[in-house]
Amino acid sequence: xxxxxxxxxxxxxxxxxxxxxxxxxxxxxxxxxxxxxxxxxxxxxxxxxxxxxxxxxxxxxxxxxxxxxxxxxxxxxxxxxxxxxxxxxxxxxxxxxxxxxxxxxxxxxxxxxxxxxxxxxxxxxxxxxxxxxxxxxxxxxxxxxxxxxxxxxxxxxxxxxxxxxxxxxxxxxxxxxxxxxxxxxxxxxxxxxxxxxxxxxxxxxxxxxxxxxxxxxxxxxxxxxxxxxxxxxxxxxxxxxxxx
Amino acid sequence: xxxxxxxxxxxxxxxxxxxxxxxxxxxxxxxxxxxxxxxxxxxxxxxxxxxxxxxxxxxxxxxxxxxxxxxxxxxxxxxxxxxxxxxxxxxxxxxxxxxxxxxxxxxxxxxxxxxxxxxxxxxxxxxxxxxxxxxxxxxxxxxxxxxxxxxxxxxxxxxxxxxxxxxxxxxxxxxxxxxxxxxxxxxxxxxxxxxxxxxxxxxxxxxxxxxxxxxxxxxxxxxxxxxxxxxxxxxxxxxxxxxx
Numbered sequence: 001x002x003x004x005x006x007x008x009x010x011x012x013x014x015x016x017x018x019x020x021x022x023x024x025x026x027x028x029x030x031x032x033x034x035x036x037x038x039x040x041x042x043x044x045x046x047x048x049x050x051x052x053x054x055x056x057x058x059x060x061x062x063x064x065x066x067x068x069x070x071x072x073x074x075x076x077x078x079x080x081x082x083x084x085x086x087x088x089x090x091x092x093x094x095x096x097x098x099x100x101x102x103x104x105x106x107x108x109x110x111x112x113x114x115x116x117x118x119x120x121x122x123x124x125x126x127x128x129x130x131x132x133x134x135x136x137x138x139x140x141x142x143x144x145x146x147x148x149x150x151x152x153x154x155x156x157x158x159x160x161x162x163x164x165x166x167x168x169x170x171x172x173x174x175x176x177x178x179x180x181x182x183x184x185x186x187x188x189x190x191x192x193x194x195x196x197x198x199x200x201x202x203x204x205x206x207x208x209x210x211x212x213x214x215x216x217x218x219x220x221x222x223x224x225x226x227x228x229x230x231x232x233x234x235x236x237x238x239x240x241x242x243x244x
Numbered sequence: 245x246x247x248x249x250x251x252x253x254x255x256x257x258x259x260x261x262x263x264x265x266x267x268x269x270x271x272x273x274x275x276x277x278x279x280x281x282x283x284x285x286x287x288x289x290x291x292x293x294x295x296x297x298x299x300x301x302x303x304x305x306x307x308x309x310x311x312x313x314x315x316x317x318x319x320x321x322x323x324x325x326x327x328x329x330x331x332x333x334x335x336x337x338x339x340x341x342x343x344x345x346x347x348x349x350x351x352x353x354x355x356x357x358x359x360x361x362x363x364x365x366x367x368x369x370x371x372x373x374x375x376x377x378x379x380x381x382x383x384x385x386x387x388x389x390x391x392x393x394x395x396x397x398x399x400x401x402x403x404x405x406x407x408x409x410x411x412x413x414x415x416x417x418x419x420x421x422x423x424x425x426x427x428x429x430x431x432x433x434x435x436x437x438x439x440x441x442x443x444x445x446x447x448x449x450x451x452x453x454x455x456x457x458x459x460x461x462x463x464x465x466x467x468x469x470x471x472x473x474x475x476x477x478x479x480x481x482x483x484x485x486x487x488x
Contacts, residue, residue: 010363055363077360085362116321118329119254119299119367 003072004062004096005044005089011055011231012122013083018049026050026084030061033079038067047098047239048105048188053231055123058087060239062098098239104168106238107183109197109229114177124178125233131204133174139203139210140170140181142217143196151216151224152196153189163189163220172200179204182237191228198227247316248306248340249288249333255299255475256366257327262293270294270328274305277323282311291342291483292349292432297475299367302331304483306342342483348412350482351427353441353473358421368422369477375448377418383447383454384414384425386461387440395460395468396440397433407433407464416444423448426481435472442471 007030015023019031027044034042046061069075073089080086110124113131120126143152146166153163169184181197199216202208216224251274259267263275271288278286290305313319317333324330354368357375364370387396390410397407413428425441443460446452460468 008362010365057363082365083362085360087359115331116329118252118327119301121254121326123363 001066002062002064002092002094002096003089004060004092004098005073005076006087007056007059007061008085008087009056009059010083010122011050011053014052016050016052016054017046017059023052026056026059027061029081029084030076033076034063034065036079037069037075038065045098047102048236049190050234050236051191051231053122054234054236055232056236058238059236060098060102062092062096101241102187102239103243104184104186104240105188105236106240107188107193108235108237109181109183109193110233110235111179111181111197111201111229112177113174113179122232125230127201129205131174131179131201132206133172133179133204135206135210136179136200136204137172139213140172140196140200142210142214143167144170147217148220149189149192149217150220150222152192152199154191154195154228155189157222160189165189165192194229194231194234195225195227197233198229199225201229202227245310246306246308246336246338246340247333248304248336248342249317249320250331251300251303251305252329252331253300253303254327254366255294255297258296260294260296260298261290261303267296270300270303271305273325273328274320277320278307278309280323281313281319282309289342291346292480293434294478294480295435295475297366298478298480299476300480302482303480304342304346306336306340345485346431346483347487348428348430348484349432349480350484351432351437352479352481353425353427353437354477354479355423355425355441355445355473356421357418357423366476369474371445373449375418375423375445376450377416377423377448379450379454380423380444380448381416383457384416384440384444386454386458387411388414391461392464393433393436393461394464394466396436396443398435398439398472399433401466404433409433409436438473438475438478439469439471441477442473443469445473446471 009026017026019025019027030044042063044061044063073086076086111127112124116126148164150163167185171182173180253270261270263269263271274288286307288305288307317330320330355371356368360370392408394407411429415426417424
């Protein structure tokens with residue numbers, strides 16, 4: 001039987017989602033929990049990988065498991081470390097695929113423009129500098145719509161030929177010295193959001209112009225952008241399987 | 245010259261404020277930073293100790309230092325680990341004492357009554373159970389005013405003869421499944437807030453009555469109370485040197 005699960009995790013102490021030779025990963029933590037419950041190796045597949053330090057409020061993954069459970073969510077949670085928690089786990093159609101079936105993804109990035117806060121250090125990027133939100137919004141509109149994001153991602157060209165993605169929505173808001181960047185799109189390439197946010201921050205600091213951002217995007221050149229906001233401010237908020 | 249400093253820290257990875265034979269402590273981190281700057285041992289004295297895992301938004305400490313600095317706050321911060329940050333540091337009268345001169349202290353305790361949230365696990369106690377806030381407020385009034393808190397603290401009687409303290413204010417509020425307990429008092433004994441909160445939570449769950457809390461308080465007996473809410477939900481918010 002195939003299951004679809006929604007999971008929240010604190011990315012601070014993980015070397016990202018995907019199993020690596022070194023370090024803790026979320027995928028490994030979940031597969032270890034399933035192994036303890038089922039005594040057999042079960043592969044889990046996520047809607048999208050997250051990098052080391054990136055958090056998730058609503059990552060989605062699927063897996064196949066034939067063992068019967070009264071409450072599979074509680075059973076898995078009982079075997080997980082305290083920084084990962086399954087929020088939902090339900091049987092789905094055998095054809096369901098967490099990555100291929102995803103219609104849109106929602107990520108959020110948070111920046112503290114006020115004083116350094118040690119309690120937020122792993123959860124909000126501590127920039128400690130005021131940003132021109134209007135200037136960032138103006139430049140942010142450049143990313144909206146369908147673009148080749150070759151300049152704004154860390155995937156090598158030979159790893160993924162098609163680097164065209166569509167951003168449906170980009171909201172930038174400020175509340176109590178925290179600037180939030182909310183992105184909704186059909187998919188995001190490796191480091192794509194962090195590079196867009198890093199670039200918009202430079203606009204907000206007055207260090208680069210909207211025109212320069214436009215040139216970077218249009219260049220479709222891996223060497224065009226050198227900004228990459230830290231992982232700790234990034235949250236995978238939601239994956240949707242319904243059309244936007 | 246004597247300095248008064250305000251410091252914020254994430255208590256998660258500290259074995260409390262006070263220097264211990266084992267583990268990182270906030271006092272040691274600050275004294276190490278001062279040693280690096282001044283090349284001499286400088287003792288810092290806090291308004292109150294915090295236990296392992298307890299956070300501070302506005303702990304106050306004082307110390308004596310004769311070296312001249314252009315900006316002592318920035319100088320100390322440059323030598324501190326990322327989970328401690330000096331917010332203010334100013335010269336004061338040589339007679340100022342962070343502990344003896346404090347007029348009131350404000351602590352806050354946070355409980356999540358909703359679903360377990362892995363991102364909050366070190367910052368909000370994850371109870372995961374609804375609480376009767378009105379019942380907790382009613383029982384909380386018992387703690388208001390001047391009482392012998394022998395039953396509600398972990399200090400041994402022979403360590404501190406006078407266990408009478410005055411609580412000026414206790415507000416209990418709920419917002420988005422987080423219940424906050426805000427305490428203002430002239431001082432708090434070891435584990436006192438965590439034991440009061442732990443007891444009020446039992447009232448909120450309907451496991452003990454207001455009458456039983458009254459009996460515990462009046463007993464002035466070290467064995468009367470067995471509840472102690474986890475350290476992670478507790479914040480030292482503010483120390484005031486002006487009369488309430």
